Amino acid sequence: xxxxxxxxxxxxxxxxxxxxxxxxxxxxxxxxxxxxxxxxxxxxxxxxxxxxxxxxxxxxxxxxxxxxxxxxxxxxxxxxxxxxxxxxxxxxxxxxxxxxxxxxxxxxxxxxxxxxxxxxxxxxxxxxxxxxxxxxxxxxxxxxxxxxxxxxxxxxxxxxxxxxxxxxxxxxxxxxxxxxxxxxxxxxxxxxxxxxxxxxxxxxxxxxxxxxxxxxxxxxxxxxxxxxxxxxxxxxxxxxxxxxxxxxxxxxxxxxxxxxxxxxxxxxxxxxxxxxxxxxxxxxxxxxxxxxxxxxxxxxxxxxxxxxxxxxxxxxxxxxxxxxxxxxxxxxxxxxxxxxxxxxxxxxxxxxxxxxxxxxxxxxxxxxxxxxxxxxxxx
Ligand SMILES: Cc1cc2nc3c(=O)[nH]c(=O)nc-3n(C[C@H](O)[C@H](O)[C@H](O)COP(=O)(O)O)c2cc1C
Numbered sequence: 001x002x003x004x005x006x007x008x009x010x011x012x013x014x015x016x017x018x019x020x021x022x023x024x025x026x027x028x029x030x031x032x033x034x035x036x037x038x039x040x041x042x043x044x045x046x047x048x049x050x051x052x053x054x055x056x057x058x059x060x061x062x063x064x065x066x067x068x069x070x071x072x073x074x075x076x077x078x079x080x081x082x083x084x085x086x087x088x089x090x091x092x093x094x095x096x097x098x099x100x101x102x103x104x105x106x107x108x109x110x111x112x113x114x115x116x117x118x119x120x121x122x123x124x125x126x127x128x129x130x131x132x133x134x135x136x137x138x139x140x141x142x143x144x145x146x147x148x149x150x151x152x153x154x155x156x157x158x159x160x161x162x163x164x165x166x167x168x169x170x171x172x173x174x175x176x177x178x179x180x181x182x183x184x185x186x187x188x189x190x191x192x193x194x195x196x197x198x199x200x201x202x203x204x205x206x207x208x209x210x211x212x213x214x215x216x217x218x219x220x221x222x223x224x225x226x227x228x229x230x231x232x233x234x235x236x237x238x239x240x241x242x243x244x245x246x247x248x249x250x251x252x253x254x255x256x257x258x259x260x261x262x263x264x265x266x267x268x269x270x271x272x273x274x275x276x277x278x279x280x281x282x283x284x285x286x287x288x289x290x291x292x293x294x295x296x297x298x299x300x301x302x303x304x305x306x307x308x309x310x311x312x313x314x315x316x317x318x319x320x321x322x323x324x325x326x327x328x329x330x331x332x333x334x335x336x337x338x339x340x341x342x343x344x345x346x347x348x349x350x351x352x353x354x355x356x357x358x359x360x361x362x363x364x365x366x367x368x369x370x371x372x373x374x375x376x377x378x379x
Contacts, residue, residue: 022055055100061106112138127143129190161219178265185204188237225256232269300318303337336359
């Protein structure tokens with residue numbers, strides 16, 4: 001039996017995934033002023049129709065200053081949250097699956113151009129643990145005061161509550177790729193001498209305070225996942241040993257998972273890029289902290305690779321980014337190859353390949369001819 005197509009329930013939660021495929025968060029730089037729009041509806045419908053077990057919405061800014069670019073999605077107020085809800089509800093009427101959202105603050109890597117543009121129309125002041133910029137071509141950050149850190153903690157909490165209020169199933173705190181929370185974690189970017197800098201305990205304080213505040217909030221009920229860069233790939237930077245300590249602290253706080261990525265903090269990084277290159281990091285964390293579910297991600301492109309990572313117990317879940325953007329039917333093809341079944345819209349079940357007429361599990365939620373769904377789509 002395929003491990004990739006075995007269901008999964010996050011510990012201490014009722015959130016059940018139909019299979020182990022997780023669509024990793026991917027910025028689409030398609031918002032105007034932080035609002036979701038028809039682009040997101042189309043893209044989210046496509047991702048949800050992929051039949052992946054969990055779809056995580058792109059890095060979504062908890063405050064305008066925390067956007068990577070002017071075109072980032074935002075959830076810093078109720079209006080933006082309602083725009084996400086409007087488009088996501090419609091997409092989920094077409095094809096439903098558990099949905100997560102990555103809550104993000106870009107720190108010193110904010111206020112940068114959309115990848116396919118050359119400049120930022122209205123640049124803004126960026127912030128960081130310390131006043132050190134990423135690179136000559138990046139803006140100069142100012143170091144956050146304790147008061148400002150307190151405000152950012154609250155912005156994460158408010159964003160998470162908004163995510164819950166619009167029907168999101170799980171949140172992912174973005175502490176990877178050289179953005180604000182990673183900048184606090186890494187000794188390269190965190191030169192502070194107060195309680196948020198120095199020892200690893202101090203450097204991870206901000207991330208843990210956000211989690212503690214959410215856990216202590218009487219109204220917040222969603223499972224919390226965390227994404228980290230498990231190494232900076234720089235001598236003297238944040239590394240796998242420190243990542244394991246972060247994983248232990250996250251596990252102690254009953255988090256739902258750790259999503260194990262790497263890099264993004266320094267232009268000095270030397271990444272050994274290749275197929276499955278981050279899987280050993282996920283595996284090291286899983287071995288050291290066995291009760292914390294781990295998502296492996298990074299150049300996992302073949303169904304057999306995904307299956308083997310799970311069979312060898314290197315990770316619990318498989319994150320896909322570029323491969324599923326390239327081919328949103330990746331899970332269907334993987335199920336075909338691995339002899340498994342996937343949920344599929346009723347409208348498409350006749351396309352099952354020869355000899356695999358049992359490939360699809362027609363999903364009753366996907367019958368858009370029902371009154372509810374038609375009403376929702378026509379709104
Ligand atoms: C277009 C694009 C946008 C991305 N945006 C995000 C993001 O919003 N948040 C994040 O944590 N990682 C982001 N990433 C990184 C991916 O989630 C993933 O970790 C990385 O691409 C490696 O996985 P892959 O080899 O399956 O693509 C992005 C990657 C791509 C290609």
